[in-house]
Amino acid sequence: MPDSAFLEAFGLIATANADLYEILWLSVQVSITALLISVFLGFPIGTTLAILDFRGKNLCTTLLNALMGLPPVVVGLLVYLALSRSGPFGVLGLLYTPTAMVIAQVVLITPIIAALTYQVMDDLHREYRELFLSLNIQLPKAISTYLWDARYSLITTVLAGFGRAISEVGAVMIVGGNIDHLTRVMTTAIALETSKGELAIALALGVVLLTLALIVNGLVTAVRTRARKYGYT
Amino acid sequence: MTLKETLRTISIALFIPLGSTLAVADSIIVQSTTSTKNSGLYDHILPIVKEDTGITVNVVAVGTGQAIKNAQRCDGDVLLVHAKSSEEKFVAQGFGIKRSDLMYNDFVIVGPNNDPARIQGSKDVSKSLSAIVSNRALFVSRGDDSGTHKAELRLWQASGIDPASASGSWYRETGSGMGATLNTAVGMGAYAMTDRATWIKFGNKGDFKIHVEGDTRLFNQYGVILVNPKNCPNVKSSAGQQFIDWLLSDRGQSIIGSYQVNGKQLFFPNAN
Numbered sequence: 438m439p440d441s442a443f444l445e446a447f448g449l450i451a452t453a454n455a456d457l458y459e460i461l462w463l464s465v466q467v468s469i470t471a472l473l474i475s476v477f478l479g480f481p482i483g484t485t486l487a488i489l490d491f492r493g494k495n496l497c498t499t500l501l502n503a504l505m506g507l508p509p510v511v512v513g514l515l516v517y518l519a520l521s522r523s524g525p526f527g528v529l530g531l532l533y534t535p536t537a538m539v540i541a542q543v544v545l546i547t548p549i550i551a552a553l554t555y556q557v558m559d560d561l562h563r564e565y566r567e568l569f570l571s572l573n574i575q576l577p578k579a580i581s582t583y584l585w586d587a588r589y590s591l592i593t594t595v596l597a598g599f600g601r602a603i604s605e606v607g608a609v610m611i612v613g614g615n616i617d618h619l620t621r622v623m624t625t626a627i628a629l630e631t632s633k634g635e636l637a638i639a640l641a642l643g644v645v646l647l648t649l650a651l652i653v654n655g656l657v658t659a660v661r662t663r664a665r666k667y668g669y670t
Numbered sequence: 671m672t673l674k675e676t677l678r679t680i681s682i683a684l685f686i687p688l689g690s691t692l693a694v695a696d697s698i699i700v701q702s703t704t705s706t707k708n709s710g711l712y713d714h715i716l717p718i719v720k721e722d723t724g725i726t727v728n729v730v731a732v733g734t735g736q737a738i739k740n741a742q743r744c745d746g747d748v749l750l751v752h753a754k755s756s757e758e759k760f761v762a763q764g765f766g767i768k769r770s771d772l773m774y775n776d777f778v779i780v781g782p783n784n785d786p787a788r789i790q791g792s793k794d795v796s797k798s799l800s801a802i803v804s805n806r807a808l809f810v811s812r813g814d815d816s817g818t819h820k821a822e823l824r825l826w827q828a829s830g831i832d833p834a835s836a837s838g839s840w841y842r843e844t845g846s847g848m849g850a851t852l853n854t855a856v857g858m859g860a861y862a863m864t865d866r867a868t869w870i871k872f873g874n875k876g877d878f879k880i881h882v883e884g885d886t887r888l889f890n891q892y893g894v895i896l897v898n899p900k901n902c903p904n905v906k907s908s909a910g911q912q913f914i915d916w917l918l919s920d921r922g923q924s925i926i927g928s929y930q931v932n933g934k935q936l937f938f939p940n941a942n
Binding site for chain 1: 699704708712713728729730731743744745847848849850852853871872873874875902904
């Protein structure tokens with residue numbers, strides 16, 4: 438079975454299967470869009486939590502860490518109920534669209550980005566706050582220094598978010614509906630082929646998805662190595 | 671290109687296609703049972719529907735029970751399922767306009783080649799189910815309130831057997847779609863009941879084959895209903911009705927009847 442799956446995967450890629458590229462491209466679009474929004478939300482949330490001292494901070498960070506384990510199916514169900522025509526945001530008509538999938542993924546990934554950002558920034562803040570205080574360095578300058586200093590850890594954070602987004606199936610299946618040529622992505626296509634008993638095709642799609650993840654991570658590693666080499670670390 | 675410009679270009683490239691898919695003019699959502707999708711029927715008819723009527727039909731394939739609930743929540747324009755009494759209830763409660771018979775096929779009981787319950791060739795469902803129980807053979811059920819699950823429960827009841835009491839021992843409810851349930855059955859060498867269309871198209875049969883078929887109680891009727899716009903103002907009733915009219919027309923019916931897999935007809939049109 439694995440042998441034929443690899444053959445199938447190469448076949449799909451080599452023949453430039455139009456359906457495959459459509460599905461793959463939608464997967465990338467949805468995940469990257471969700472990732473950008475999540476980074477936009479998650480970095481400030483994590484950083485704020487790390488820098489500010491307030492009552493209930495421990496509760497907030499515990500909650501945030503727990504949200505990293507949000508079950509996708511539950512998120513899918515909540516977003517479905519919210520976007521359903523009879524739900525509070527039903528008038529927007531967003532259910533069964535790529536936008537609905539982006540929303541579900543943002544809910545899933547933002548806590549991951551925020552919690553990991555918090556961890557990174559908290560460590561730096563603990564280490565440098567007194568030094569910066571003694572040098573009379575203002576908070577905005579301190580934060581930008583932290584961000585620059587932590588850029589590689591933050592890239593890993595973003596990659597973790599991307600990994601979760603591109604591999605997720607439970608939520609996008611419910612809110613997207615796995616509609617052909619509209620909301621079908623790699624993971625829901627894999628689920629569909631499995632349910633049709635077409636295990637070789639399903640596995641082939643899995644190989645393609647894995648390859649995509651490898652390429653993305655490979656690119657990031659390459660950028661990192663290059664930056665190190667030229668002394669930008 | 672500066673970094674800022676690059677980012678802007680990327681974000682525009684990403685967002686435009688996402689936005690454009692929202693504004694498809696004549697498209698409807700069909701809440702459908704899985705068998706019509708997994709069997710490839712929609713791939714066969716929807717391009718022709720598009721050509722004839724200009725309507726893009728988006729299919730959400732879930733179990734019949736879930737499809738009905740989704741339609742009750744107004745998340746679909748047309749309902750295409752196979753559980754007649756539930757469908758009639760759906761219409762009677764005002765959620766749907768009118769139910770029409772669309773097509774039929776039949777259920778079959780499949781199982782491993784070694785046939786531990788010795789039911790191969792039987793045309794009597796009740797006797798076969800009793801034999802499965804008395805031989806303590808395994809049976810995998812959908813367990814998901816789907817049309818097939820409801821039909822299966824009716825057959826157990828007609829045979830005077832209460833499988834729920836054996837749930838977890840010889841009676842195993844997957845709570846999943848037909849395909850996933852068949853994968854499970856093949857994996858554990860258990861009997862399962864499936865609609866014939868899904869079975870013929872199913873790609874992971876292993877050494878499984880059809881053991882029981884031909885009992886009139888295995889009849890499987892599909893119906894189609896327009897979701898009631900009075901209840902759900904968002905329903906695209908004219909496009910939805912146009913799709914239903916097409917399905918029930920002579921042309922639609924003959925195209926449904928012409929769908930074959932491995933030389934076998936999967937659905938038999940029977941609109942009035």
